[in-house]
Amino acid sequence: MELKDIKRVHLIGIAGVSMAGLAKVLEVRGIEVNGCDLTAGGHDPGHITKDLDLVVISQAITEQSPGFAEVETAQKLNIPVQTRAWLIGRLMQEKGKIGVAIAGAHGKTTTTAMLGMILLEAGLDPTILNGGVIKQLGASPAPDGAGASWRVGKGPHIVAEACEYEKQFLQFVPRAVILTNIDKEHLDTFPKGLPQIIRAFRDFVKLIPKNGILVINGDDPNLRAVAKSCRCRVKAVSFKRPWPGLRLKLPGEHNLMAANLAAHLAHELGVAHEAAKSALNKFQGVARRLDYLGEKNGVKVYDDYGHHPAELATTFRTLRELHPKSRLIVAFQPHQAKRTKLLFDDFVKALKIPAMVLIAPIFKVAGRDENESVSSEDLAKAVGQSAKSYQDYQSIAASLKKIVQRGDVVLTIGATKVNEAGKQFLSIK
Numbered sequence: 001m002e003l004k005d006i007k008r009v010h011l012i013g014i015a016g017v018s019m020a021g022l023a024k025v026l027e028v029r030g031i032e033v034n035g036c037d038l039t040a041g042g043h044d045p046g047h048i049t050k051d052l053d054l055v056v057i058s059q060a061i062t063e064q065s066p067g068f069a070e071v072e073t074a075q076k077l078n079i080p081v082q083t084r085a086w087l088i089g090r091l092m093q094e095k096g097k098i099g100v101a102i103a104g105a106h107g108k109t110t111t112t113a114m115l116g117m118i119l120l121e122a123g124l125d126p127t128i129l130n131g132g133v134i135k136q137l138g139a140s141p142a143p144d145g146a147g148a149s150w151r152v153g154k155g156p157h158i159v160a161e162a163c164e165y166e167k168q169f170l171q172f173v174p175r176a177v178i179l180t181n182i183d184k185e186h187l188d189t190f191p192k193g194l195p196q197i198i199r200a201f202r203d204f205v206k207l208i209p210k211n212g213i214l215v216i217n218g219d220d221p222n223l224r225a226v227a228k229s230c231r232c233r234v235k236a237v238s239f240k241r242p243w244p245g246l247r248l249k250l251p252g253e254h255n256l257m258a259a260n261l262a263a264h265l266a267h268e269l270g271v272a273h274e275a276a277k278s279a280l281n282k283f284q285g286v287a288r289r290l291d292y293l294g295e296k297n298g299v300k301v302y303d304d305y306g307h308h309p310a311e312l313a314t315t316f317r318t319l320r321e322l323h324p325k326s327r328l329i330v331a332f333q334p335h336q337a338k339r340t341k342l343l344f345d346d347f348v349k350a351l352k353i354p355a356m357v358l359i360a361p362i363f364k365v366a367g368r369d370e371n372e373s374v375s376s377e378d379l380a381k382a383v384g385q386s387a388k389s390y391q392d393y394q395s396i397a398a399s400l401k402k403i404v405q406r407g408d409v410v411l412t413i414g415a416t417k418v419n420e421a422g423k424q425f426l427s428i429k
Contacts, residue, residue: 001054001080001082001090003029003090003091003094005053006026006031006053006054007031007032007053008031008032008033008034008051008052008053008054009026009031009032009033009034009052009053009054009055009056010033010034010035010036010047010048010052010054010055010056010070010074011023011033011034011035011036011055011056011057011058012035012036012037012043012055012056012057012058012061012067012070012071013035013037013057013058013060013061013067013084014034014035014036014037014040015037015038015039015040016037016058016060017130017131017132017133017149018058018084018129018130018131018149018161019035019056019058019084020149020150021128021129021130021148021149021150021151022056022084022087022088022129022150023035024150024152025091025127025129025150025152028152034047036067036070037067038066038067038366042066043066043067043069043070044069044070045069045070045072045073047070048070048073048074048077048079050077050079052074052077052079053079053080054079054080054081054082055070055071055074055079055080055081055082056081056082056083056084056086056087057071057081057082057083057084058083058084059083059084059085059163059165059166059168060365062368064366064368065366065368066366083168083171084168085162085163085168085169085171085172086171088129088158088160088171088172089171089172089173090173091127091158092158092160092172092173092174092175093173096156097156097157097158098156098157098158098175098176098269099158099160099172099173099174099175099176100115100126100157100158100159100160100174100175100176100177100265100269101160101161101162101169101172101174101176101177101178102115102159102160102161102162102177102178102180103161103162103163103164103169103177103178103179103180103201103204104178104179104180104181104182104217105164105180105181105182105183105184105185105308105310106180106181106183106185106254106308106310106311106314107180107181107254107257107258108131108161108162108163108178108180109130109131109132109161109286109289110132110250110255110258110285110286110289111178111180111258111261111262112128112130112131112159112160112161113128113130113132113134113283113285113286114258114259114262114279114280114283115159115178115262115265115266116128116130116134116151116159117134117136117279117280117282117283118262118263118266118271118275118276118279118280119155119157119159119266119269119271120151120153120279121275121278121279121282122266122270122271122272122275122276122279124153124155124156124157124269124270124271125153125154125155126151126153126155126157126158126159127150127151127152127153127155127157127158127159128150128151128153128159128160129149129150129158129159129160129161130149130150130159130160130161130286131149131161131163132149132286132287132288132289132305133147133148133149133286133287133288134147134148134149134286134287135147135284135285135286135287136282136283136284137149137150137151147287157269160172162174162177162204164185164186164189164190164197164200164201164204165186165189166186166189167189167200167203169204170200170203170204170207172204172207173207174207174208174212175208175209175211175212175213176208176212176213176214176215176265176268176269177204177205177208177212177213177214177215178215178216178261178262178265179201179205179214179215179216179217179220179223179226179227180217180257180258180261181217181220181222181223182194182197182198182201182220182222182223182226183308183310184197184343184346185197185308187338187339187342187343188338188339188342188368194222198222198225198226201222201223201226202226202229203229205226205227205229205230206229206230206231208230208231208232209231209232210231210232211232212232212233213232213233213234213235213265213268214227214230214232214233214234214235215234215235215236215237215261215264215265215268216234216235216236216237217236217237217239217257217261218236218237218238219238219239219240219257224236235264235265235268237257237260237261237264239253239256239257239260241260242256242259242260243259243260243263243264243276243277243280244273244277245277245281246259246260246263246277246280246281247281248280248281248283249281249282249283249284249285250283250285250289250290251290251318251321251322252290252314252315252317252318252321253318254314254318259280259283262276262280263276263277263280288303288304288305288419289304289305290302290303290304290315290318290319291303291304291419293412293419293422293423293426294426296425296426296428297404297406298406298407298408299404299405299406299407299408299409299410300323300326300408300409300410301409301410301411301412301422301425301426302319302409302410302411302412302422303411303412303413303419303422304411304412304413305413305414305415306413306414306415307334307335307339307413307414307415307416308339308343309343309346309347309349309350310346310350312332312347312350312351312353312413313349313350313353315411315413316328316330316350316353316354316411317353319409319411323409325407326407326408326409327355327356327405327407327408327409328353328354328355328408328409328411329354329355329356329357329358329400329403329404329408329409329410329411330351330354330356330357330358330410330411330412330413331357331358331359331360331396331400331410331411331412331413331418331421331422332351332357332358332359332360332412332413332414332418333359333360333361333362333363333413333414333416333418334347334359334360334362334363334376334379334414335362335363335414335415335416336362336363336364336365336368337362337364337372337373337374338368338372340362340372340374340379341372341373341374344374344378344379344382347379348379348382348383351379351383351387352383352384352386354386354411355386356386356387356403357380357383357386357387357388358387358388358390358396358399358400358421359376359379359380359387359388359389359390360376360389360390360392360393360396360414360416360418360421361375361376361389361390361391361392362374362375362376363414363415363416375389376389376390377389393417393418393420393421393424394421394424396421396425397421397422397424397425397428398428400421400425401425401428410422410425
């Protein structure tokens with residue numbers, strides 16, 4: 001299927017941050033776009049009409065998902081159904097375009113945003129398709145305020161976050177790639193663990209042509225092994241040798257590493273050293289990556305999107321560095337029962353770091369988690385006396401009011417609306 005032949009497209013999962021940007025890319029090309037989501041009009045087979053040329057689904061749509069009824073209708077009408085990743089791959093493949101993909105278990109959203117902002121500052125006018133809201137982009141209203149997860153540029157570069165879930169990154173057509181790290185993640189896709197994940201990343205780097213470039217976190221031994229499968233030139237970046245002149249506004253070694261990777265790939269794409277440094281030092285971050293929500297009675301409140309044990313531990317360490325004398329109190333909501341069960345012991349280890357942990361009910365994904373038996377109560381019990389489970393955000397906020405002391409730091413964390421607990425705490429009189 002040629003993109004030039006597409007006139008009308010229906011997106012299933014359009015309310016998702018990553019799909020919203022893709023919708024705009026299509027609209028700018030003159031393609032008529034409509035779509036739906038559980039939170040945007042709901043799913044209905046009646047949305048699928050004979051005059052559609054293509055139906056595009058987010059990777060979250062499975063046979064058990066409510067939106068799959070629309071997929072079945074499209075199939076009955078012989079309307080092609082493709083994934084978001086497939087469509088991005090086709091965009092990267094077009095004449096004159098340079099596909100730039102950022103992949104890895106953690107940090108790819110921030111790294112994608114950093115690289116996109118460097119290319120923008122350098123005047124290369126990139127198209128950016130990110131999995132999180134970039135605070136400096138104001139092209140459209142974002143769910144949590146200013147910013148956008150995307151921009152449509154006229155330049156050759158299509159900068160896109162590439163996820164390994166369901167091996168969707170294998171549908172990309174990249175000429176330049178950043179790999180941030182490899183970790184045990186998406187174990188529903190990779191039930192055999194790290195060896196299977198590493199094989200998928202090997203297949204991914206094989207997609208880069210000989211005249212392409214791969215930039216890796218050279219401090220990760222798994223990535224060094226993956227890079228050996230590459231046909232193109234490889235540049236290994238170490239945390240021990242940061243990009244000269246960096247003075248990031250964002251705290252944490254993980255952000256410094258992301259900046260280092262973004263700067264090196266930008267340089268490979270022709271961006272001058274000073275332009276990369278300038279863009280990174282002005283970088284304001286991605287929404288819900290250690291956002292400061294406010295202060296109440298001497299208690300500072302932060303919020304973060306982290307939902308993997310390694311991400312939790314990294315955020316906890318960063319806050320301890322920022323506030324070494326403060327007690328850290330965490331409100332956490334697990335995302336996906338299957339992830340919680342598969343990484344249960346790792347979650348327990350990470351959640352023992354804070355002084356206290358308030359755990360909201362596990363957020364279960366429709367069509368994927370109904371048969372999983374694990375609960376937040378199980379997690380709290382395993383963590384021990386410092387943890388307790390709660391039924392909703394309101395009860396967490398009320399409990400925070402009772403237990404916090406002046407000088408404490410509160411963190412809400414999770415790939416959900418758990419930040420509502422922090423906002424409610426700040427609003428309690």
